[in-house]
Amino acid sequence: MRALITGISGFVGSHLAEYLLSRNVEVTGTIRHRSRMDHIRHLKSVQLVECELRDPFSVETLIAKVKPDLIFHLAAQSFVPTSWNSPVDTIHNNVAGQVNIFEAVRRLNLDCKIQIACSSEEYGHVEPDEVPIKESNPLRPLSPYAVSKVAQEYLGYQYYKSYGLHVIPTRTFNHTGPRRGENFVTSNFAKQIAEIEAGKKPPVIMVGNLTAKRDFTDVRDVVRAYWLALEKGVPGESYNIASGKCCTIQEMLDLLLSFSPLEIEIKEDPERLRPSDVEILLGDYSKFHQATGWKPEIPFKQTMEDLLNYWRERV
Numbered sequence: 001m002r003a004l005i006t007g008i009s010g011f012v013g014s015h016l017a018e019y020l021l022s023r024n025v026e027v028t029g030t031i032r033h034r035s036r037m038d039h040i041r042h043l044k045s046v047q048l049v050e051c052e053l054r055d056p057f058s059v060e061t062l063i064a065k066v067k068p069d070l071i072f073h074l075a076a077q078s079f080v081p082t083s084w085n086s087p088v089d090t091i092h093n094n095v096a097g098q099v100n101i102f103e104a105v106r107r108l109n110l111d112c113k114i115q116i117a118c119s120s121e122e123y124g125h126v127e128p129d130e131v132p133i134k135e136s137n138p139l140r141p142l143s144p145y146a147v148s149k150v151a152q153e154y155l156g157y158q159y160y161k162s163y164g165l166h167v168i169p170t171r172t173f174n175h176t177g178p179r180r181g182e183n184f185v186t187s188n189f190a191k192q193i194a195e196i197e198a199g200k201k202p203p204v205i206m207v208g209n210l211t212a213k214r215d216f217t218d219v220r221d222v223v224r225a226y227w228l229a230l231e232k233g234v235p236g237e238s239y240n241i242a243s244g245k246c247c248t249i250q251e252m253l254d255l256l257l258s259f260s261p262l263e264i265e266i267k268e269d270p271e272r273l274r275p276s277d278v279e280i281l282l283g284d285y286s287k288f289h290q291a292t293g294w295k296p297e298i299p300f301k302q303t304m305e306d307l308l309n310y311w312r313e314r315v
């Protein structure tokens with residue numbers, strides 16, 4: 001079994017590579033010339049290929065060479081605030097990259113299964129009586145990033161219907177754990193606490209909107225879900241990957257602070273507020289559970305402790 005992971009050097013990519021290797025899957029991953037290798041340096045048996053997904057030639061050459069049985073398409077501009085500053089780049093990167101993969105698979109007539117990393121951000125504005133959110137909920141995206149994920153998902157559907165490509169979009173709710181990029185809220189707060197503990201920063205933590213509610217799953221549960229999505233999911237169907245629980249960002253911060261012996265002041269940084277924020281994301285993962293048997297296993301407290309310890313070892 002040969003798998004191709006786009007964006008292997010990223011947070012989810014590195015965890016997925018570890019998981020696939022533990023199942024004796026041959027793993028090839030795409031990197032770019034500026035990719036950071038910290039998360040994958042220890043994975044000696046992974047084959048790395050430099051590929052610019054926006055370049056159709058680069059993608060077709062890669063896919064013709066690897067001939068994967070499975071593609072996990074994770075590479076994306078995935079930070080919501082960046083998508084307001086660079087909307088065109090976000091749409092181009094996320095949408096064109098995926099079209100190039102689909103086109104290469106179609107033209108080479110490959111029989112492979114493709115998971116595409118879509119997002120709960122696609123739901124965007126959610127009415128109070130719509131939670132927990134099912135896959136049948138309307139999509140009301142609130143950022144260019146979210147729109148790019150809706151486009152990715154609809155392209156998946158279209159290539160499935162038009163050409164029979166075996167595409168499974170996973171609508172993953174927030175996920176975190178060791179190696180989470182420091183821009184994202186869980187990792188950002190954990191890193192600030194670790195820096196304060198190490199005496200590298202005064203005991204003040206800078207925050208944005210603490211009232212938003214998010215449904216967090218451990219990345220190690222998420223990569224298991226991606227594997228199962230391709231093993232057992234029905235092509236053309238979208239699946240929520242979620243924990244089925246949610247908390248406010250304030251509650252998540254309080255949990256992190258409870259792991260530290262220090263008194264830390266909380267201060268709002270207006271720069272961290274967004275033009276519009278998704279108020280609540282709470283997912284219903286029963287459709288995916290019925291299809292695959294998956295359920296999250298790692299408790300949130302454990303995930304957050306592991307994340308804080310990850311930063312304590314690094315600051």
Ligand code: GDD
Nearest residue numbers: 078080119120121173174183184185207208209212249272
């Ligand atoms: N990043 C960040 N930094 N977010 C903050 C901060 C802060 O200092 N303070 C509060 N927040 C709030 C944000 O306003 C948002 O409501 C929430 O914390 C989560 O922010 P992020 O961690 O940046 O994630 P996200 O919810 O915008 O998007 C993530 O989850 C999506 C799935 O729902 C990303 O991983 C996306 O790529 C993913 O698709």
